[in-house]
Amino acid sequence: MSSKSNNNWWIWKVFWILLIVTAVEVVLGIIKPQYLVETKLLGTILLNHVFIILTIIKAAYIVMVFMHLGDERPALQWTIILPAIILIPYLLFILLTEGGYTHFMRI
Amino acid sequence: MRVASNTDFGPAWKGGDKPFAASYGKLMMWFFLITDALTFSGFLAAYGFSRFKYEQSWPVPDEVFTHFPFIKGEFPLFFVALMTFILIMSSVTMVLAVNYGHKMKKKQVILWLSLTIIGGITFLGSQAWEWGHFIHGDKGAIITDEKEIIHLVNDEKEISSVYKFMGVDSYSKDRFSQMNYEQFVEKFKSQNKYKLKSSKKVVLDHNDAVTLLESKGKDFVLGANLVNNEYGHALFADYFFFITGFHGFHVFSGVVLLIILLINVIANTYERRGHYEMVEKIGLYWHFVDLVWVFVFTFFYLV
Numbered sequence: 021m022s023s024k025s026n027n028n029w030w031i032w033k034v035f036w037i038l039l040i041v042t043a044v045e046v047v048l049g050i051i052k053p054q055y056l057v058e059t060k061l062l063g064t065i066l067l068n069h070v071f072i073i074l075t076i077i078k079a080a081y082i083v084m085v086f087m088h089l090g091d092e093r094p095a096l097q098w099t100i101i102l103p104a105i106i107l108i109p110y111l112l113f114i115l116l117t118e119g120g121y122t123h124f125m126r127i
Numbered sequence: 128m129r130v131a132s133n134t135d136f137g138p139a140w141k142g143g144d145k146p147f148a149a150s151y152g153k154l155m156m157w158f159f160l161i162t163d164a165l166t167f168s169g170f171l172a173a174y175g176f177s178r179f180k181y182e183q184s185w186p187v188p189d190e191v192f193t194h195f196p197f198i199k200g201e202f203p204l205f206f207v208a209l210m211t212f213i214l215i216m217s218s219v220t221m222v223l224a225v226n227y228g229h230k231m232k233k234k235q236v237i238l239w240l241s242l243t244i245i246g247g248i249t250f251l252g253s254q255a256w257e258w259g260h261f262i263h264g265d266k267g268a269i270i271t272d273e274k275e276i277i278h279l280v281n282d283e284k285e286i287s288s289v290y291k292f293m294g295v296d297s298y299s300k301d302r303f304s305q306m307n308y309e310q311f312v313e314k315f316k317s318q319n320k321y322k323l324k325s326s327k328k329v330v331l332d333h334n335d336a337v338t339l340l341e342s343k344g345k346d347f348v349l350g351a352n353l354v355n356n357e358y359g360h361a362l363f364a365d366y367f368f369f370i371t372g373f374h375g376f377h378v379f380s381g382v383v384l385l386i387i388l389l390i391n392v393i394a395n396t397y398e399r400r401g402h403y404e405m406v407e408k409i410g411l412y413w414h415f416v417d418l419v420w421v422f423v424f425t426f427f428y429l430v
Contacts, residue, residue: 028223035219039212042424046208049189049429063179068430075425079418086222086414088407096147100157108168115172119179 034085041074063120156408160415163377167419170373171426174366184275184326186359188428190286194260207428210253211420214378217246218417225410228403233392236406240389243413247382254375261367264350266290267297267306268357271343275326276359282320284330289347292321297349306347312340326359367427374423377416384409 048056048067056067084090089097147154178185189203196206224239267289269277281287290297292314295305315321316337323336331339348357356364388409397403 028226031219031222031226035215038215042208042211042215045425045429046204049204064430071425071429075421078421082218082414082418082421086218086417087411093146093148096149096154096157099147100161103161104164104168107165108172111168111172112175115176116179119176122180123182 030085034081037081038078041078045071045074063116150404152404152408153411156411160411163415164419167370167373167422170366170370171422174370174426177360177362177366181360181362183328184360186363188430191261191358192257192428194265196256204428206253206257207424210250210257211424213246213250213253214417214420217243217250218414220246221410221413225403225407228397228406231398231403233395233398236392236403237389240385240392240406244382244385244389247378247385247413251375251378251382254371254378258368258371261364262350262352264297264348264357266357267347267349269308269311269323269340270345270348270355271339272345273343274355274361275343276348276355276357277326277339277344278324279315280322280324280330284322284324286324287321289349292318303349306349308344308346311347312344315340370423371427374416374419377419381409381413381416384412 048070052067056070057065059066061069089100149157192207193201193203194206195202220239220242224236224243227235227239265288266278266286269279269289271277278286279289279292288297289306289311290302293306293311295302299305319333321336322333323331323339325331325339348355350357351364351367353365353368355361358364388405391397391405392403397405
């Protein structure tokens with residue numbers, strides 16, 4: 021912390037990362053590269069996986085740097101991160117699988 | 128018998144070394160944010176469920192959100208990208224306020240907090256514009272007895288405006304009374320170059336389209352509300368209003384908290400307290416709101 025609080029360059033570094041990643045997302049959303057749209061993986065197109073990975077990268081920068089979670093003790097970091105990375109993928113797995121199934125069964 | 132006094136708590140932590148080395152208030156803010164993150168995950172997962180279930184009749188987001196204020200024409204994603212930029216920018220000014228708070232620089236904290244508030248209000252205004260445009264609608268559609276949304280398409284299979292087809296100004300106040308469905312069907316029969324696109328995104332040729340209009344066609348759908356919308360499946364608008372509305376309410380709450388915080392900073396509350404931790408705690412909330420938007424942006428507009 022002490023070395024960080026002397027100047028603000030690290031804030032602007034993260035700002036540029038977030039801005040560039042968002043710009044990449046928008047450009048991909050507009051041009052929709054053929055390969056990424058035509059390739060399917062886990063029930064959706066590859067482009068959507070790219071979007072999700074880029075979003076998680078942005079989320080990680082916001083939480084670890086802007087919210088200073090990276091400066092907290094590991095015990096606190098895991099207390100906050102573990103419920104999210106266990107429960108959210110579990111919830112998504114159940115709901116998306118069932119959504120696909122109800123579509124398939126025309127319920 | 129001795130009754131424990133309600134006020135006699137003493138120091139909250141009596142176990143010696145603090146395992147998290149963080150204050151009570153900050154920990155509680157983090158725990159609140161975890162529960163809130165799970166709430167938003169539930170909403171977005173439910174959106175995913177419905178989208179997978181009604182995969183074929185779900186609208187394509189970049190055909191829905193195509194407009195930019197004061198400019199005519201179609202610019203998919205640009206306006207939401209701008210909204211994302213505004214929110215990221217207000218996150219940056221918030222970190223700067225927290226940073227100057229650590230250094231006890233009151234004037235800098237006031238400056239950056241004020242800019243954060245302006246960013247938050249600008250975002251809310253943009254969202255109001257977005258909602259207004261979404262509710263008013265763009266090209267209109269036709270709904271059948273079975274609640275299927277059908278779009279008018281031209282030769283090139285691009286969605287055309289039913290207003291233009293009927294020669295009605297979509298921004299006139301009595302647009303609903305000017306749009307007569309029976310007239311539309313008659314006019315459609317005589318114009319061979321127009322076709323219809325079914326809710327499952329299949330383009331029907333002109334004769335099939337006329338049959339569909341006469342057997343199942345019911346009325347126009349102009350714009351969006353909670354019952355139906357011109358873009359596609361009715362649940363799409365319901366989720367849009369609910370999730371972006373819930374997020375917008377978080378932004379609004381954040382702006383209110385920031386204004387209270389700013390008043391306290393100006394009133395020297397934190398100078399007297401000896402630390403600016405309140406800026407940090409409300410900063411956590413503000414960054415969380417930005418974090419949620421990053422996910423809403425991806426799942427509503429990109430995916």
